[in-house]
Amino acid sequence: MEFRTVGSIEEALACLADVGDEAQVVAGGTDVMIQHMRREINPSLFLYIGNLCEMEGLTKNGSHAIGALTTHRHLATDPLVVAAFPALAEAASTVGSWQTQEVGTLGGNLCNASPAADTVAPLLIADAQVELRRASGVRRLPLDEFLLGRRSTARLPDELLTAVTARPPGERCGETYLKLGRRSAMEVAIAGLAVRLTFDAVGNVESAKVAACAVAPRAYRAVEAESVLEGSRLEEGTVAEAGRALVDSATPIDDARASASYRRHVLPGLLVRAVATCRERAVEQR
Amino acid sequence: MSAEFSMTVNGRTVTVDVAADETLLHVLRDELLLTGAKEGCDEGECGACTVLVDGKPVDSCIYPAPAAAGRTVSTIEGLVGSDGSLTPIQRAFVDGFAVQCGFCTPGFVMTLTALIEENSKPTERDIREALSGNLCRCTGYSTIIDAVLTATEERS
Ligand SMILES: Cc1cc2nc3c(=O)[nH]c(=O)nc-3n(C[C@H](O)[C@H](O)[C@H](O)COP(=O)(O)OP(=O)(O)OC[C@H]3O[C@@H](n4cnc5c(N)ncnc54)[C@H](O)[C@@H]3O)c2cc1C
Ligand code: FES
Ligand code: FES
Numbered sequence: 312m313e314f315r316t317v318g319s320i321e322e323a324l325a326c327l328a329d330v331g332d333e334a335q336v337v338a339g340g341t342d343v344m345i346q347h348m349r350r351e352i353n354p355s356l357f358l359y360i361g362n363l364c365e366m367e368g369l370t371k372n373g374s375h376a377i378g379a380l381t382t383h384r385h386l387a388t389d390p391l392v393v394a395a396f397p398a399l400a401e402a403a404s405t406v407g408s409w410q411t412q413e414v415g416t417l418g419g420n421l422c423n424a425s426p427a428a429d430t431v432a433p434l435l436i437a438d439a440q441v442e443l444r445r446a447s448g449v450r451r452l453p454l455d456e457f458l459l460g461r462r463s464t465a466r467l468p469d470e471l472l473t474a475v476t477a478r479p480p481g482e483r484c485g486e487t488y489l490k491l492g493r494r495s496a497m498e499v500a501i502a503g504l505a506v507r508l509t510f511d512a513v514g515n516v517e518s519a520k521v522a523a524c525a526v527a528p529r530a531y532r533a534v535e536a537e538s539v540l541e542g543s544r545l546e547e548g549t550v551a552e553a554g555r556a557l558v559d560s561a562t563p564i565d566d567a568r569a570s571a572s573y574r575r576h577v578l579p580g581l582l583v584r585a586v587a588t589c590r591e592r593a594v595e596q597r
Numbered sequence: 598m599s600a601e602f603s604m605t606v607n608g609r610t611v612t613v614d615v616a617a618d619e620t621l622l623h624v625l626r627d628e629l630l631l632t633g634a635k636e637g638c639d640e641g642e643c644g645a646c647t648v649l650v651d652g653k654p655v656d657s658c659i660y661p662a663p664a665a666a667g668r669t670v671s672t673i674e675g676l677v678g679s680d681g682s683l684t685p686i687q688r689a690f691v692d693g694f695a696v697q698c699g700f701c702t703p704g705f706v707m708t709l710t711a712l713i714e715e716n717s718k719p720t721e722r723d724i725r726e727a728l729s730g731n732l733c734r735c736t737g738y739s740t741i742i743d744a745v746l747t748a749t750e751e752r753s
Pocket of ligand 1: 500
């Protein structure tokens, strides 16, 4: 096997056009190295893109674009990201440990497509699109269409994920990401929930976005729960009904971390806490 | 196919030629004979293998070695002064009895070295958060946290 380090995006794309099928892109390597050691993957080439600093950080140029090589640590601590995408920053701050966050990247988290990947739900509530580049061009896909299922994406072997664009919360809007693990650090999610609520001038929910992770093969938007919340004033009964809709939309499994029934059980409580936080933040924001 | 590359380790430029899928931990331990960084879990969970790459703590057991090409790596061996003097964090571990079996210690010291570089006056919460990826099976952590608090209070 070969390890190739590239110095530009163009060089990476040329290499992928040539040997994309046999190559494994390596960004931080926090997923790749473990999968390689466990022999879950067997590439003939590691294509190391970790030096492409043009793919790092948040740029505001009409839309908000976040480079695929932005690390979790960067997402969690950069004041620009924290201000523009609070739920994403919260999610990144819960990924693994400091050591993992320093190396692991946004692009790696999305391309690895774990059902428990923490950055997906906060991006789904921000209508995120991924930018996929290949030697012959570029395409943009809604994140929702990019993710096909557990460990499966729409990325073609010769494509590089270069950036993610997303919409920050607007006026009278609050968002949050809540993650449940066995302890508060170093824990892959048992369940994760991202919620973004926009209120009208008199305090009714104008728009609700709810996305859950680790309770289905991939993170998804819980549209039934969203429509229950929309138009409401977040009365106790309405939030409880939305909680039931959320549970109905989940298809969790039993695994080493938790049972499927436990995962269902915790979702309504997470929703109650999340909508309360969204409301507080929407008020602060005014 | 192997990978040949150079990096700076504890202030010295070294060139190594290793298997393309080798980890930084194995290169440090087996090629450079820097055995301070330990192999605990080999999966990024325990932090015993923590070293600094460009000043940031990383788990060297899952860090692809050739990714360190051109970068600066610091290990526990590089902390000690030429006269044998310890850094304030190392001194605090000794004075505060924060070492029992010692297997986790180099990892803790490297993470904490990065922490006080970023924040010379960390709170107990900052310390606990910074250490969430370093496991210790002996001390119960409180001697370690107390040692750091003492060291950073004395410094300021
Ligand atoms: C101890 C530990 C704890 C963890 N905890 C969490 C956690 O709490 N939550 C969580 O979500 N994840 C967690 N992870 C998983 C992992 O750290 C994240 O998924 C991380 O974001 C992966 O990023 P990376 O840059 O290291 O990816 P890599 O390992 O480099 O790559 C991951 C996958 O994406 C592909 N890829 C990477 N970048 C691109 C690109 N730009 N274009 C195309 N393909 C690309 C790779 O080929 C590979 O298939 C943990 C991992 C460890 C080791
Ligand atoms: S040996 Fe590297 S984290 Fe445990
Ligand atoms: S002192 Fe023994 S593991 Fe920490």
